[in-house]
Amino acid sequence: MHLSDNVTVADWIRRAPKVALHDHLDGGLRPATIIELARESGYEGLPSEDPVELAAWFRDAADSGSLERYLTTFAHTCAVMQTKEQLHRVAAECAEDLAADGIVYAEVRYAPEQHQERGLTLDEVVDAVNEGFREGERRTGGRITVRALLTGMRHTDRSTEIAELTIAHRDKGVAGFDIAGGEIGNPPARHLAAFQLLKQANCHYTIHAGEAVGPESVHEALQVCATERLGHGVRVIEDIEFAADGTATLGALAAYVRDNRVPLEVCPTSNLQTGIADGYKAHPIDDLRRLGFTITLNTDNRTVSGTTLSAEFQHLHEAFGYGPEILYDFTRAAVEAAFLPLPERTRLMDEVIDPAYDELAGRV
Numbered sequence: 001m002h003l004s005d006n007v008t009v010a011d012w013i014r015r016a017p018k019v020a021l022h023d024h025l026d027g028g029l030r031p032a033t034i035i036e037l038a039r040e041s042g043y044e045g046l047p048s049e050d051p052v053e054l055a056a057w058f059r060d061a062a063d064s065g066s067l068e069r070y071l072t073t074f075a076h077t078c079a080v081m082q083t084k085e086q087l088h089r090v091a092a093e094c095a096e097d098l099a100a101d102g103i104v105y106a107e108v109r110y111a112p113e114q115h116q117e118r119g120l121t122l123d124e125v126v127d128a129v130n131e132g133f134r135e136g137e138r139r140t141g142g143r144i145t146v147r148a149l150l151t152g153m154r155h156t157d158r159s160t161e162i163a164e165l166t167i168a169h170r171d172k173g174v175a176g177f178d179i180a181g182g183e184i185g186n187p188p189a190r191h192l193a194a195f196q197l198l199k200q201a202n203c204h205y206t207i208h209a210g211e212a213v214g215p216e217s218v219h220e221a222l223q224v225c226a227t228e229r230l231g232h233g234v235r236v237i238e239d240i241e242f243a244a245d246g247t248a249t250l251g252a253l254a255a256y257v258r259d260n261r262v263p264l265e266v267c268p269t270s271n272l273q274t275g276i277a278d279g280y281k282a283h284p285i286d287d288l289r290r291l292g293f294t295i296t297l298n299t300d301n302r303t304v305s306g307t308t309l310s311a312e313f314q315h316l317h318e319a320f321g322y323g324p325e326i327l328y329d330f331t332r333a334a335v336e337a338a339f340l341p342l343p344e345r346t347r348l349m350d351e352v353i354d355p356a357y358d359e360l361a362g363r364v
């Protein structure tokens with residue numbers, strides 16, 4: 001694909017319409033908003049009251065080599081997401097920030113149970129976030145559509161309740177369910193009752209798996225819990241053997257994931273911070289892509305990981321030489337894997353994404 005004019009790489013990446021399936025609401029607050037909300041609400045635990053310093057603090061603290069330590073940083077964002085007004089503001093700004101990065105459709109997840117410290121009911125949490133997303137969509141003039149995924153935390157026992165909440169709010173701004181939190185010691189099958197409830201109700205869900213734990217976690221998420229997509233999933237690479245000449249032999253699980261086109265929600269920067277590899281060039285995404293796995297590209301946590309979806313692609317451009325064709329492939333895979341009705345996915349491709357790529361390539 002030849003780009004029309006003399007656009008820089010950073011420029012076409014940002015201008016290309018993108019789709020984000022794995023972005024945590026509580027991982028993406030604007031640092032200045034965290035500071036303002038902390039002041040207003042009397043939260044005194046922030047490590048800095050300077051937005052630039054606070055942003056750097058998150059990136060550094062997250063860059064810990066361990067998922068468990070990465071997750072401790074969320075105490076500071078969840079602390080300022082405890083009232084309807086706070087949730088509304090954070091959600092509206094999230095939609096604006098994603099749209100400013102060229103994202104046209106996003107599924108944004110959060111754990112409602114983490115926003116009840118000041119007495120909100122689960123329904124009030126979901127309504128406040130949904131209204132915030134609608135407000136953010138309006139402020140962008142409809143350039144973005146945002147749907148919520150409701151997350152149950154792996155280490156608590158509220159996943160069935162959150163699954164019921166997902167079913168109650170489905171098609172009213174909520175597109176599905178997720179399980180997140182520390183993976184070690186909390187296998188997904190602990191939440192089997194929640195998944196069965198969702199299946200009975202024909203509801204969508206995804207599961208974080210294969211991030212800190214290897215193939216056994218991916219296997220359980222897929223074959224015991226019947227997930228539609230894998231949050232990260234990248235440690236499926238541990239079920240592939242590479243010979244010295246580069247030839248790959250897939251184990252049965254890796255072959256299943258690839259051959260059934262199970263979408264992987266890959267978040268390179270977050271994975272590097274939690275210890276999967278030493279640098280972008282060593283991240284498994286390129287091997288997985290070349291072997292034919294279905295890859296979607298995501299941010300995980302924009303503030304905590306100090307990233308944007310454009311930055312994620314820029315890193316891959318630098319590490320592997322990826323160009324517009326591959327960004328298009330990731331985007332199309334994300335649309336196909338989105339928890340949206342088929343006609344809406346078709347409309348997104350035909351009326352938003354393809355025309356914008358045609359324009360970028362000077363075909364119109």
Ligand SMILES: O=c1[nH]cnc2c1ncn2[C@H]1C[C@H](O)[C@@H](CO)O1
Pocket residue numbers: 024025026027067071074109110111114151180181182208211270300301
């Ligand atoms: O990458 C992740 N793996 C597991 N859990 C995560 C990840 N990113 C964020 N979380 C957790 C921390 C948040 O508080 C929670 C809900 O968004 O999900």
Ligand SMILES: [Zn+2]
Pocket residue numbers: 022024180208231300
């Ligand atoms: Zn995540």
